[in-house]
Amino acid sequence: MAILAKIRQRTLVLILIIGLALFAFVISDVFNTNGGGEKQPTEIGSINGQDISYDGFKNQVEYAKSLYQGRQSTMQIVNSLWDQEVNNALITQELDKLGITIEKDQLWNLLITSPNITNQERFQDESGVFVEAKLKEYIDNLEATKNLSPQSMAEYNNWVExxxxxxxNAKRELYDNLVKAGSIVTVTEGELAYRAENDKVTFKYVNIPYSSIADSLVEVRESDVKNYISKHKSEFQVDASRNIQYVFFPEKPSKADEDTAKxxxxxxxxxxxxxxxASAYANINTGTNEPEIFMYKNQLPKEHADAIMAMEEGDVYGPYKVGNRFKISRLLEKRQLPDSVKSRHILIRFAGSTGADPELKKTKTEAKKQADSxxxxxxxxxxxxxxxxxxFSDDTSAAKGGDLDWFNSISSARLTPTYKDFVYENEVGALDVVESPFGYHIIEIEDQKNMQDVVKLATINNEVxxxxETFKDLFTEYSKFESDADKDKSSFLDLAEAGKYEVKQANRIKELATGIPGLAGEQREVVRWSFREDTKVGDINRLNVQGGVIVAQLTAKNPAGLSSVAxxxxxxxxxxxxxxxxxxxxEKYATASTLADLASASGKAEQQATSLSMQAPNVPGVGEEPKVVGTAFALNEGDTSRLLEGKSGVYMIQVVSKTKAPEKDTxxxxxxxLRTKRLSKALSSVPGALKSSAEIEDRRASFY
Incomplete structure (x- = not known):
């Protein structure tokens, strides 16, 4: 009985232990799947059997994101880093095959000659000379203190990076040097390049353009297209892709929401x-403060400009809608200001002012004193x-005597507010010192023109x-559409038509695509859903997207391989x-043996192309015809060609003259x-050439 009593007392504890064990079992499985029941890999990919750890790659992505601070999307960063990782691995593997490695002493020599390191003050003596011992001491200290704090570990990891x-970079340079060493160009090739550019040929020709035969008279069978694709397989390779159709339900205010705000x-x-x-009242009650500045009619909302310009001081106009806000505006002041102003200035900067030289020591007080003088x-x-x-001026306009020329109501937006207020709100000839973030300006108003009515408004705005209630209605609407479509997957288009919803198609979506046609922003979740193994053709899914929700249907899974005939x-x-x-x-003009014969039979005029080169094979009035011009160089003077198939039509040519460029001593x-061009092409072709012969497993889409 005592034992049973103890068991009863500890029942809750046992339940908790068992529950936690089950939870740990379940959650461990969750963390090892991608949400679709599939095991999540631990490597983001492999290159010729060399695995790339996801954790290491993720750290690089996070570090890059902190540097770019939103200027690049996550997928842009991921794709860029992946390309770097692949190129680095392939180059390293190629160098390993050759037995070329970067040893510790070589690494040290690279470090102590790198300007990024030698130019750092911490590694220099008092005279600014790099001291190798200071760098070694710094590295030893990082190694010794790396476990003392997270910051110490971060500094150590930065150095490891x-x-x-x-x-x-050293390996890249080594490999590039090997490529450069193999890019040989002979003097004979140099001469051939000279000839291709400077030797000239003149020929007469008759051109029968393809456009002279109607397309309707030419039968192209499906088998013709298949044969062409088969003969040019490399040009028609396509990646796996998906087709979807979707209805977008935007999250936007209802008419009732607008009425409430209004x-x-x-x-x-x-x-x-x-x-x-009025200004204080507006500041207290508005959703977003708006600057109280004089505005011209063309700066006001177009549909409300006339009514606002017709107000008297103290009048309140509105509510009126601009974008997603309702506004009411009270007229504070009305006056006339010039549309355009011409001025000149002298700018005196001080230490810390915008655009000032970091070495500038002049204080703000000293700058003001100089400006006043x-x-x-x-x-x-x-x-x-x-x-x-x-x-004395610290502005680029100094060379023009400080002249800034004319500014109008639109271009004056580039002026600082204090500068703009002075030149627009004072009369011609006014001269004074004005402060701005750039320093002190001595400004003179030289001229003004086109006096216009302007208004200054205090505005209260209220975002809709x-x-x-609107969210609930929207949820009900898209949930019903999703439910009905899921019950009968073939009814998607009919249901959309019945509900007067627009169905958008997004075809040939690639696995690493970031966007979906017709939707704003990144849509990786949509793409990943369409590529999940358990997503079948016909499946329906509701997904959150920027600005709303979509109900999507997968309509096709297109495998990798050759393009279809369609x-x-x-x-x-x-x-x-x-x-x-x-x-x-x-076939029609097979019997024609001279230009005259062909011209007579076809009704096409005989023409002449003068002084063409192999480098620039452009037939006047027709375009580039390298095969035709190349044939002309291969013929002797006076010779007539057979019928030639060109880019724009069929030609017959007769060589009039061939002019060989003068010989050169060298x-x-x-x-x-030519070597510079060949080197550039060779170096840019390296990544693609290495990738084409490598076995690369790319699992980016499983993680991003």
Whole structure:
């Protein structure tokens, strides 16, 4: 009985232990799956059997994200780092095959000659000379203290990354040097390049364009397209992709939500109109403060500009809608200001002012004193303004005597507020010192024109927000559509038509795509759902997207391989059609042996192309025809060609003259230029060449 009593007392504890054990079992499985029941790999990929750890790759991604601070999307960073990782691994593997490695002493030599390190003050003596011992002491200290704090470990890891990147860059340079060593160009090749550019040929020709035969007269069979694709497989390789169709349900305020926001402002109008301090009243009651500045008519909302310009001081206008906000505005002041202003200035910067040289020591007080002194001189004699600007101004306009030329109501947006207020709100000839974030300006208003009515407004705005009721209605709407479509997967289009919803198609979505046509922002969740193994053609899913919700249906899984006939037809049909037209033209005019014969039979005029080169094979009025021009160089003067199949039509040519460029003593310049081009092409081709012969497993889509 005592034992049973103890068991009863500890029942709750036992239940908790068992529950936690079950939870740990379940959660461990969750963390090892991707949410679809599939095991999540621990490597993001492999290159020729060399695994790339996801954890290490993830750390690189997070570090890059902290550097870019939103200027690049996650997938842009992921794709860039993946390409780097693949290239680095392939180059390292190639060097390993050759027995080339970067040893510790070589790494040290690279570090102590790197400007990124030698230029750091911490590794220099008092005279600014790099001291190798200081670098060694720094590294030893990092190693010894790395476990003392998270910051110490972070500093140590940063240094390890520095060493890693130094090795990577060294390996790249080594491999590039090997490629460069293999890029040989002979002097003879230099001469051939010279000839291709400078030897000239002139020929007469008759051109029968492909457009002279109607497309409807040429039959292109499906088998023709298949044969073409089969002969050009490398040009028609496609990655696996998915097709989806979807209905977008935007999360936007309802008419009732708009009415609520509008009514709130209606109730404020009387108080706003009666307020002694309209600006303070607006600041207290508005959703977003708006600057109280003079505005021209063209700066006001177009549909409300006339009504606002017609107000009297103290009048309140609105509510009126601009974007997703309702507004009411009270007229504070109306006056006339110029549309355009011409001015000149002298800018005196001080330490810490925007754009100031970091070495500038002049204090704000000293800058103000200098500006006041210059102002006094100019007031006594304005003709000195240009010379003083050239001597003392810290602005690029100094070279022009401080002249900033004309600014209008639109371009003046580039001016600082204090500068703009001075030149627009004072009269021609006004001269004074004005402070801005850039320093102190001695400004003179030289001219003004086109006086316009302007208004200064105090504005209260109220953003239209989506109410809880609207969210509920939207949820009911898309949930019903999803449920009905899921019950009968073939009814998606019919249900959308019945509900007057627009169905959008997104075809050929790649596994690493970041966006979906018709939707804003990144849509990786949509893409990942469409590529999940357990997602079948016809499946329906509801997904949150930027600005709302979509109900999507997977309509096709397109495997990797060759393009289908339907997909390739748009590209292939014109090529095959022209090939068939060429045969038809050749057959029709097979008996023509001279230009005169062909011109007479076809009704096409005989023409002449003068001084063409192999480097620039452009037939006047037709376009680039390298095969035709190449044939002309292969013929002797006076010879007539057979019928030639060109890019734009069928030709017959007769060589009039061939002019050989003068011999040169040396073709070293041409050889060097050709070598530079060949090197550039070879180096840029390395990544693609290495990838084409490598076995690469890419699992980015499983993680991002």
């Amino acid at each position: 520095t060493e890693r990147y130094t090795i990577i 009514q709130a402002l209606e109730e404020m109008k009387a108080g706003f109109a009666a307020a002694e301090d 210059l102002l006094a001189v100019i007031k006594r004699n304005k003709s000195k303004f240009p010379d003083l600007a050239k001597e 927000e989506i109410s809880e 997909e390739a037809s748009a590209r292939v049909l014109p090529i095959i059609r022209n090939q068939k037209k060429a045969e038809m033209i050749k 073709y070293l310049a041409e050889r060097n230029e």
